[in-house]
Amino acid sequence: MTQTLAPAYDVGAARRWAMLAASTLAQAAAAVMIHGPAFLIPALHAQGMSLAEAGVVAAASTVGVMATLVAWGWVTDRRGERFVLLTGLAATAAAGVAGALSGGTPLLVITLFLAGAAAASTNAASGRVVVGWFPPERRGLAMGIRQMSQPIGVGVAAVSVAVVADAAGAHAALWVPVVACVLALLLVAAVVVDPPRPDARTPEAAVNPYRQDSYLARIHGVSVLLVAPQFLVWSFALVWLVQERGWAPAAAGTLIAAAQVAGALGRLAVGHLSDVVGSRLRPLRWVALAAAATLALLALTAALDLAVAGLLVVIATMVTVADNGLAFTAIAERAGPFWSGRALGAQNTAQFLSGSAVVPLGGLAVAHVGYAATFALAALLPVVAAPLVPVRDERELC
Template sequence: MLALGVAAQAAGTLVVSAPAFLIPLLRSEGVPLATAGLLAGAPTFGMVLTLIAWGAITDRIGERIVIAGGLVLTALATLAAFASAGDPVLLGLSFLLAGMTSASTNAASGRVVVGWFPKHRRGLAMGIRQMSQPLGVSIAALTVPTIAEAHGIRAALVLPIALTVVLAVLCAIGIANPPRPTRPTGDAATSPYRSSSFLWRIHAVSILLVVPQFTLSTYGLVWLTGDLGWSALGAGVLVGASQFVGALGRIGVGVWSDRAGSRVGPLRWVAVSAAVVMGLLALVDATHLAAAAVFLVIATTVTVADNGLAYTSVAEAAGPFWSGRALGAQNTGQFIAASAVGPGVGALVGVLGFAGSFLVVAALPLLALPIVPPTDEESR
């Protein structure tokens, strides 16, 4: 079930990430970078609109139906994007719908991990589950830009459509809803958002830390091809490889948190490291250092490392009857910030260049440090 959860989330991430890797083709066709960034951000904005709703549905009816049904809807929305290629308005709307439907796998697959794995193994299990995001981005980076360059937008969307259809069937067959305790009443049913500031603080930290992550996943390819002169194929391979290494890093951080018995302690170190690596990327761009590939891999690995820690913290603090909504809220905050990265960082690059933009982004993890809660919390 963990493997199916990872695969389902990876397929959804492939759909959401694909538009970002169409940016080089769109720019070659005369589309301004800010406009192309808006198209790239459309799926993320779509996720923002529905994440909490999908979480609430998962809390009520369970994970299997939400994951399988959501993947069917995602396949249909991506098919609409396939049919809309050549019309920017309809294409953007289709990408928006694809994001709205793919949000179903986020909270539901996270609940599968929390429901079936004990606390001392959740960090590792969630780290494996969180591999799905960089894995999906890796597949997009390796396939979308090269296929789009050679055969156009429609050809680049065939793989996302096929994967979502296949995984919808497999998840309907192979995923079982985890057992739940008796639904509480009275004080025990009180929203965890009322009893503590812990969830609010984790959400705020995650919003700040997601900006460096999406800056690199959205504009890493553009930076390599535009500023550093890489080919689309070479840049796609490097971005895909860096996302794969980042996926392994998420597992390592998850194991670290299990052994430390804490999620928030490692989270602080990740925030510090994210600020450092974004600053180093600014230096690489300003000085044109030859080791750009090495620094991008390191930066990508560090900037994706916080997701599993924060996600597990939220699920543990919210408990089995609020985790769907809490994880939906967690992702909503992140994707609101992420949806602004496309047009926002694109406009920033136009004014400051990549070096200045990377420095601005580097400040956000530093702002997150004092917000990280001092200790972990867990619902009883």
């Protein structure tokens, strides 16, 4: 049987859903802080920065996230989810305020790094609240809802941060994620309680799940392979439609926004599917195969100049992001209450590193071999990932 983070479900359904809402808002607010600086680039460039310098500023928050994910996971394992969410959101808001009030680029970079480092707290803790309080037969759906937080946060940042930065400057735009984090902090304080867990002095607490078998390591590897096509589609679909397909930028941007909505709904759908079939990893393998097929069709469309480019971009976006919640839930369930924080931190760190490498490598591939070949190469990654999914080692959901 799969380890559960909560041995008893002693809160009402309304409280569980309220905690899910708080966890989702916490993760969405963190996403506004982490991804919002990317929308400062036009304002920073208009203020005299080169695009390279503005890119360094925008990347500071993401670097902060990668530096602290595992550490926050360790704290979550030791101190609990509520403590980490409250501390992390408060620190994120404080760093955002410091950034808004700071002067000059060096201080802005430092405060954004600190804000990202603090915002990383929500990655493991908010997921563990969901896994800890929801029973297995509802956990996939609940985690699918929680996984919608990233596109929600990116969407909020897209429609607010750039507008405020253009009107009042890059520093003033940081008040947007500050307000989001404060609202999330208040909701977490009002409704979130730590799921019950076994006594930390039990033998179970000392068991390192990574030493038992390769189950968690294989899921990490699968996720690294599957996140690469996701970042490739996110990063190059718009420029492909505009430069190669002749789309107007506004039309292409609208399609990409719609694709993000489809991706969020796709995460919800596969989470529910995993509850229905009683498995996280069988649907994960199905998603990998679907991603391979979709990217192959995208490559064929680019090569033959077919008229279904827009539809395939939406489908590819939806399919390539669908695995995140499944892998996240499977890791938390297997790692158990004393290791899942660190395991989820390792999962997110590996995905961030993979995604960070994809953009420059994808750009080189497009420049040298074109979009069709680049999409075809990306299709090979989920082909490799599918047989690595440890379906046979998955335990019965209980």
